[in-house]
Amino acid sequence: MLEVSVRHRYGRDGFALDAGFTVAEAGVTALFGPSGCGKSTLLSIVAGLLRPDAGRVVLGGTVLVDTARRVFLPPEARRCGVVFQDARLFPHLSVASNLRYGLTRAPRDATGPGMAEVVALLGLEALLARRPAGLSGGERQRVALGRALLARPCLLLMDEPLAALDAGRRAEVLPFLARLRDAARLPILYVTHALEEVDALADRLVLLRDGRVLAEGAVEDLATRTDLPLAARRDAGVLLPCTVAATDPGGLTRLDFPGGTLLATARPEPPGTRLRLRIRARDVALAVAEPRGLSTRNILPAVIQDLAPGSAPQEVFVRLAVGPSTLLARLTEDSVARLALRPGIPVWALLKAVTFDHLGGVR
Structure with a gap:
């Protein structure tokens, strides 16, 4: 040490x-x-x-x-x-x-x-x-x-x-x-x-x-701390430990994480590879009713843990629990008010498969 x-x-x-x-x-x-x-x-x-x-x-x-x-x-x-x-x-x-x-x-x-x-x-x-x-x-x-x-x-x-x-x-x-x-x-x-x-x-x-x-x-x-200067970056977000599960014939890779599974564009790593994935807060959208008929493949049930002021005016960080894992969403104050978002309510987190271009590396 x-x-x-x-x-x-x-x-x-x-x-x-x-x-x-x-x-x-x-x-x-x-x-x-x-x-x-x-x-x-x-x-x-x-x-x-x-x-x-x-x-x-x-x-x-x-x-x-x-x-x-x-x-x-x-x-x-x-x-x-x-x-x-x-x-x-x-x-x-x-x-x-x-x-x-x-x-x-x-x-x-x-x-x-x-x-x-x-x-x-x-x-x-x-x-x-x-x-x-x-x-x-x-x-x-x-x-x-x-x-x-x-x-x-x-x-x-x-x-x-x-x-x-x-x-x-x-x-x-x-x-x-x-x-x-x-x-x-x-x-x-x-x-x-x-x-x-x-x-x-x-x-x-x-x-x-x-x-x-x-x-x-x-x-x-x-x-995950919104009180640090890291949160002021436009690429602020969480690092999520994942394991490559499989790549399907359609060209999408399944990534298992504590709390669920994500679909990403095809990855070269073999099944069993452990990765750390950066999920940017700006790439996470929320819905208060389960969405249907979307092109977005990743729709994760979550619960709001807390809300914190964003790093820019009229922005809010919403902290989400997806099982034992944590996600951050960066929303406008208008969206928070329209959806009446508050701690404790269930929501759905939406992430497009093509946003996962910020892999944190093989672990």
Whole structure:
């Protein structure tokens, strides 16, 4: 486990950081927030690239920073693997040599994946003889990930590793990051301001604004909170754990979730695959009588739990219980008044199959 509680200020009147959070023993904890909120500063403090004004950083019982006791381990003594926005590979070395450099940084008594395992995990077999100049941005980041993993760290630190890539390259790298998350069984601290990366990778979320932690917890739990800045986004909604059940001859995939089944456009994943699906509040419509004769295939019986002010004028968030699962609907105040919506009444939630283009990733 990683425990962080630090304060830092840039100059007398500059940006001030005052934040504390924890990272679990395995899985991905995302530091999320707008540019300038302190994400990369926190990662630099954990990595040993910045000495904070005050505070403590403890990794697995080892004190990395304790300003009160004047403890500050140098970066090379921290057992942290770092992946930056730019891959920072050695341009004169082949991919294989860049990877082997990671092995030279591993302590002699450290255990972890070997070269062949990392190459297979990240799909690097065809790249080993090439040099970084001949790689795409996504390929370079995969090599950087492999090099960091071969150093056999106790903690992986990723500072917006996909920010410099276009949408196609991000989509290429994300599945490898998910495989790394599941195979490495390491704590991973992941800095990003891209919600789709949080959806795809993160187990826990630390939400930052102006150098302060607004909230931390499971990603699914924070996604349902309408009092957080996440609710102000137009893609605000819940993350729903699903399992691929089957794909029918008509080209629709059945996704089972606690409380019901959803139909989505055909998915490539085989039956039994666990997914996390983002259901945007703006895509959920409500009816107070069971609809008939609609093209919409997903009509879910639900009960209204509560209503909360929306993030824009004349908007309301309606929280719905669908069995044990929660959905959010973003409606106008006019719709709420016309339908006389209130907590406790039964409704039907309507979702088109074609709206599920925001899969949060394979779990």
